[in-house]
Amino acid sequence: MSQEPVRAPQHDGPCVVVAGGGTAGHIEPALALADAVRRIRPDARIVALGTERGLEGKIVPARGYQLELIPPVPMPRKPTADLFKLPLKVRAAVKQTREVLDRVGADVVVGFGGYVALPAYLAARGRTPIVVHDSNARVGLANKVGARFARRVAVAVPDSGLPNAEVIGIPLRTSIIELDRAALRAQAREHFGLDPDAPTLLVFGGSQGARTINNAVSGAARRLADAGIGVLHAHGPKNSLAVQEVPGAPKYATVPYLERMDLAYAAADAVLCRSGAMTVAEVSAVGLPAVFVPLPIGNGEQALNAKPVVDAGGAFMINDADLTPDSVAETVVPLLTDAAKRDRMSAAASGTGHREAADVLARMVLEVADEHAKKDIER
Structure with a gap:
């Protein structure tokens, strides 16, 4: 009793x-x-x-x-x-x-x-x-x-x-559910010092960053710049990232941590990130096309978290072991340079959420x- x-x-x-x-x-x-x-x-x-x-x-x-x-x-x-x-x-x-x-x-x-x-x-x-x-x-x-x-x-x-x-x-959070990315876009780009018009990729690997993601995306920086793509990359507070500027190309902005995720989402046209359950839910709710890179430890739950969005056509998935500068460029450049494709993926991602x-x-x-x-x- x-x-x-x-x-x-x-x-x-x-x-x-x-x-x-x-x-x-x-x-x-x-x-x-x-x-x-x-x-x-x-x-x-x-x-x-x-x-x-x-x-x-x-x-x-x-x-x-x-x-x-x-x-x-x-x-x-x-x-x-x-x-x-x-x-x-x-x-x-x-x-x-x-x-x-x-x-x-x-x-x-x-x-x-x-x-x-x-x-x-x-x-x-x-x-x-x-x-x-x-x-x-x-x-x-x-x-x-x-x-x-x-x-x-x-x-x-x-x-x-x-x-x-x-x-x-x-x-x-209400700030995510009610986020109007289009209305905040100009403010968000200015906040991070990004090109106001260039298609922009948001990159993050969780609160502490992710070495594989950092190395692969920074390694593709020149190819992204040549394609006219800007980048906002949160590399983690314990990591450092040096990316050489390409004259005339959109900015590749690096920050240790994103205090304002709402502005980061608003600044972006697509995202490359891990696929923790909360991340997948937020990215889908705001309608961002995604390239998910599941964390390769644990019981495989991150791949399972991303699968419904991938199956719906709202995201791609790249295994951590396959993430290289080449795979980043081959996936991201066609996505960021095709506005119609991004719109289709955005609608598909939004439809998977609650x-x-x-x-x-x-x-x-x-x-x-x-x-x-x-x-x-x-x-």
Whole structure:
């Protein structure tokens, strides 16, 4: 029989706790949900769980949400000494997470996978209702655990393998969903110092960059310049990139990191990037033709993330091992110099998304939270 939690003092609206720390792929859907909850129920309180080691320490407070830190529970990929310490780490993390849930008066816990979600699921089990969302084509361990005792399960794509899953897509920020690339184009080109008229390729490899992408695209710089193509290339804060200017050619602009993804998308006519679930969803939502280069580690999920857009005609896919200056030029130049082709691919990419996913998930979460709050009142 489960122990009843010590509830915090009652508040006007529901308290929604989101667990999606570690990487942007977990944090951004969580915060997109938080934004949607706040739009639908301004009286709701939103608390984010995170750890000291994740990106959430910077991102969550900057977006105006309360952050509560808990110990991380990373799952060892191989049998090591850390594996034997795991039960003690899990127990400590669950205890601290349970204290947070009780203190804030959680009405629902919404997990997005990763090492923050697992202790949240275990702490909430039998005490606070759980909603699980998974963005990837292949579900991770934490969400497999959480789905076993979740009230509702939402996924980005069909055939996730999670029981009773509802396909809703990936929650995205309003600034992405409502982005008018054409209206922002001139401002975006000026912001990055790009040619105002040249067809332009956006290049990035995630928040830390990607060496394979950096080397291949910079190696094709002269051929891109000769074709009249401009480039905006985010190479990652730990990397450097030197590209020789070609007189009279559109600018090849390099930056360590893109603080304004909305302007980066608006400046571009096509994109070459990795195919994490969040990246694929955003690129498709804004209607950018893409060349996806799946990360060649893990369980192959990045290739699976990109496949629906490729199959729909909105993107190309190049394996990391096949990405060279030649393959970049042979794929990008015909795409960037054919406006009609870009328009067809843009329409195809836009048709693969779920632009309403954040609101759909928010309504689902609020329904579960309200049911829980009602039961509390009846006790």
